[in-house]
Amino acid sequence: MGEHVHVRVNAGVAVSDAGELVETFRCGCGATWTRVYRVEEGEPER
Numbered sequence: 604m605g606e607h608v609h610v611r612v613n614a615g616v617a618v619s620d621a622g623e624l625v626e627t628f629r630c631g632c633g634a635t636w637t638r639v640y641r642v643e644e645g646e647p648e649r
């Protein structure tokens with residue numbers, strides 16, 4: 604098949620047991636990605 608450019612569509616956000624923010628992305632081809640954000644209290648950069 605030719606080169607496929609994934610289109611990452613946000614499929615939802617959840618909070619893990621560790622208190623991290625887990626964002627899920629999906630492409631129409633079935634590929635999925637997850638991004639984990641550390642949510643810390645008193646985040647210095649923001």
Ligand SMILES: [Zn+2]
Nearest residue numbers: 609610630632
């Ligand atoms: Zn794709």
